[in-house]
Amino acid sequence: MIDAAIELLAMPKPSWQDDAATRRELDRLKDDVHRYKVAEGYDASQAAKVAAAVNERAERIRRFLTGKRCGGDTHHFWGRK
Template identity: 50%
Template structure:
């Protein structure tokens, strides 16, 4: 799972900040999470497991972003309306 996150971090064909800022923010957070995992792996096994789960969740979210399957404010709510301030295109 950490290897998949590292592969995501090595991608060079990412959209610019202007085109997809949420994806770029998630990539920065993933980079921080991977560093945290690497530090925790040498000291505390329990903390390393929690960080690994966090890295895995964030990597899954990034893959969903890249497949245009957004969650939260970027997605349509349960009634079929776009969230306020966001536009969802099919």
């Protein structure tokens, strides 16, 4: 479950000039994984909630890296649905 997020963290980070948004998301993912590891030692239900957030962020980053950027412009372009 968390292993996929840890794999994403193991990849080399892009430079700030190349893709700052991905780099920021990877930094946030690193913080979320740390939160999960702390919560895992104290409260199983809280760890499950944090794990769900980690998995959601990891999936969003994975889609982002494969070119499926999920901006609002893909859904509503100048008022079109």
